[in-house]
Amino acid sequence: MATVKINSNNWKERRVNRGKAVSGLTHECGVFGAIGNKAWPNTSEIAQIICIGLEALQHRGQESTGLVTSEGNNDFHIHKGMGLVKHVFNNDCVGKLRGSLGIGHTRYSTSAKSEQVNCQPFVVHSMHGALAVAHNGELVNAASLRKQVLDRGVGLSTHSDSELITQALCLIPPEGEVNGPDWPARIRHLMQLAPLSYSLCIMLKDRIYAVRDTYGNRPLCLGKIVPSNPEQTNGYIEGEQEPEGWVVSSESCAFISATRYVREVLPGEILEMTKNGVRTVDVVPPPEGKPLAFCIFEYVYFARPNSVFEGQEVYTVRMHCGRQLALEHPVEADIVGSVPESGNAAAYGYSKESRIPLGELLAKNTYVGRTFIQPSNRLRQLNVALKFSPILTNVRGKRIILIDDSIVRGNTVGPIIRLLRRAGAKEVHIRVASPPLRYPCYMGINIPTREELIANKLKDTKEIAKKVGADSLEYLSVEGLVRAVKKEINSTNEVDGHCTACLTGDYPGGIPDELDW
Ligand SMILES: O=P(O)(O)OC[C@H]1O[C@H](OP(=O)(O)OP(=O)(O)O)[C@H](O)[C@@H]1O
Numbered sequence: 381m382a383t384v385k386i387n388s389n390n391w392k393e394r395r396v397n398r399g400k401a402v403s404g405l406t407h408e409c410g411v412f413g414a415i416g417n418k419a420w421p422n423t424s425e426i427a428q429i430i431c432i433g434l435e436a437l438q439h440r441g442q443e444s445t446g447l448v449t450s451e452g453n454n455d456f457h458i459h460k461g462m463g464l465v466k467h468v469f470n471n472d473c474v475g476k477l478r479g480s481l482g483i484g485h486t487r488y489s490t491s492a493k494s495e496q497v498n499c500q501p502f503v504v505h506s507m508h509g510a511l512a513v514a515h516n517g518e519l520v521n522a523a524s525l526r527k528q529v530l531d532r533g534v535g536l537s538t539h540s541d542s543e544l545i546t547q548a549l550c551l552i553p554p555e556g557e558v559n560g561p562d563w564p565a566r567i568r569h570l571m572q573l574a575p576l577s578y579s580l581c582i583m584l585k586d587r588i589y590a591v592r593d594t595y596g597n598r599p600l601c602l603g604k605i606v607p608s609n610p611e612q613t614n615g616y617i618e619g620e621q622e623p624e625g626w627v628v629s630s631e632s633c634a635f636i637s638a639t640r641y642v643r644e645v646l647p648g649e650i651l652e653m654t655k656n657g658v659r660t661v662d663v664v665p666p667p668e669g670k671p672l673a674f675c676i677f678e679y680v681y682f683a684r685p686n687s688v689f690e691g692q693e694v695y696t697v698r699m700h701c702g703r704q705l706a707l708e709h710p711v712e713a714d715i716v717g718s719v720p721e722s723g724n725a726a727a728y729g730y731s732k733e734s735r736i737p738l739g740e741l742l743a744k745n746t747y748v749g750r751t752f753i754q755p756s757n758r759l760r761q762l763n764v765a766l767k768f769s770p771i772l773t774n775v776r777g778k779r780i781i782l783i784d785d786s787i788v789r790g791n792t793v794g795p796i797i798r799l800l801r802r803a804g805a806k807e808v809h810i811r812v813a814s815p816p817l818r819y820p821c822y823m824g825i826n827i828p829t830r831e832e833l834i835a836n837k838l839k840d841t842k843e844i845a846k847k848v849g850a851d852s853l854e855y856l857s858v859e860g861l862v863r864a865v866k867k868e869i870n871s872t873n874e875v876d877g878h879c880t881a882c883l884t885g886d887y888p889g890g891i892p893d894e895l896d897w
């Protein structure tokens with residue numbers, strides 16, 4: 381198992397500036413792009429389609445959001461702000477975002493503070509017109525790339541790695557350009573300069589490039605805008621009709637209403653979307669034959685259960701994780717239940733495999749938003765009590781198996797066990813549908829510091845069980861998780877491969893020298 385090198389202070393400083401949370405892994409970002417077909421100006425309500433997409437991607441980032449549209453010229457329309465999509469956009473401002481193409485973003489900060497100046501998409505004016513970029517991910521070599529870009533005489537206005545990408549795209553590629561800007565060559569150049577990690581929507585006045593890093597670390601998929609027909613029951617024409625346009629999104633759960641899923645953008649693919657359709661410009665392989673490294677935590681926790689990756693629905697994978705967990709760690713009990721909501725599918729799988737009945741143990745108050753930083757343990761526990769209430773019918777006098785998708789700091793599971801015991805539970809056995817989190821993520825996910833991760837502080841599961849007050853506590857193995865992920869994989873990629881670095885310390889592309897934790 382690789383050990384994480386302690387190096388410069390660079391990363392520590394960057395982590396201080398990230399968004400903070402009291403439980404869980406804070407999410408990544410969401411990107412969404414849309415372009416109308418054929419006749420422009422397009423009547424397909426591009427800004428509205430992007431807004432709907434961004435709301436469906438809200439779980440990936442709640443700090444800020446933004447949308448940029450183009451009417452086919454370089455005067456982009458821009459609206460960005462701090463907060464949720466529904467707060468930042470209203471009918472009035474969406475109406476003003478005219479255009480036949482556009483890109484949008486929901487942000488959870490990983491590099492540079494959660495402030496208005498760092499809201500995405502970033503827009504710059506290059507020698508060849510305006511350029512907007514929406515980015516999900518985090519550049520592992522941001523510090524050295526920043527230096528390279530600054531060395532070329534380019535000024536940067538923020539500390540954001542996403543602005544850095546935008547500026548790096550303005551660099552003329554080493555082979556030069558013959559007839560004006562060669563955007564695919566610039567994108568390939570960026571891919572050489574920055575190996576990990578990104579899914580990008582890059583918008584020019586008349587086209588969008590959708591790009592995934594060569595490891596396929598962050599997700600991205602393609603969809604189409606279906607023709608509308610008010611006479612049809614659902615208002616849209618289904619079937620083989622020519623689409624009215626194309627959309628690209630971090631997750632397929634955002635293809636609702638007028639849009640439908642088509643396929644995944646491949647790792648390393650540069651997809652060009654214009655009014656004439658969609659074409660693959662290139663598929664760049666990972667460096668030195670390195671394996672693909674799609675973030676396995678998209679399956680465990682980040683993505684919505686109805687999103688599709690590698691040809692399979694996330695819900696199915698979570699269910700298989702639960703089944704596998706039951707095989708690896710059986711225990712006698714009266715009822716299986718979940719910590720809603722990411723634990724739901726795994727609890728269903730555990731119940732199916734173990735044949736122990738499934739029941740709801742906790743009612744979740746959906747009106748309690750994110751758990752904000754609380755200064756004391758007492759207040760953190762209060763937060764959990766506000767979020768979850770035990771369902772007495774299923775809890776009182778029962779031996780319970782409680783499934784959660786992950787334990788990060790242990791701030792959720794401990795107080796829940798206390799709630800269940802107070803409600804009369806006889807035994808509480810915790811089963812976690814992913815392996816212990818022990819290492820940091822440098823690819824767009826905010827993993828707490830070493831000291832905060834409970835599986836790092838306490839190496840033995842018995843100690844963790846004692847600490848959180850469980851009768852027993854067991855985790856899914858890394859092999860078990862990978863098996864569950866690969867069970868029904870139906871990928872269009874010839875090979876698949878997953879990043880498990882936060883579980884194993886085995887980083888795609890190795891541990892960059894600039895890192896510290
Ligand atoms: O050990 P901790 O630091 O407390 O974090 C772990 C918890 O955080 C997440 O839930 P969250 O409430 O964020 O989201 P969910 O509703 O999707 O499960 C995760 O599903 C665990 O329940």
Ligand SMILES: NC(=O)CC[C@H](N)C(=O)O
Pocket residue numbers: 407408409410487488489490491492498500515516517518519540541542824825
């Ligand atoms: N979570 C993300 O994907 C963040 C994207 C980018 N690194 C930012 O901080 O804005």
Ligand code: SF4
Pocket residue numbers: 597674675676677678820821822823824825879880881882883
């Ligand atoms: S380190 Fe973990 S969270 Fe980060 S990309 Fe890899 S699997 Fe995902």
Ligand SMILES: [Mg+2]
Pocket residue numbers: 719720721722723784785
């Ligand atoms: Mg949870």
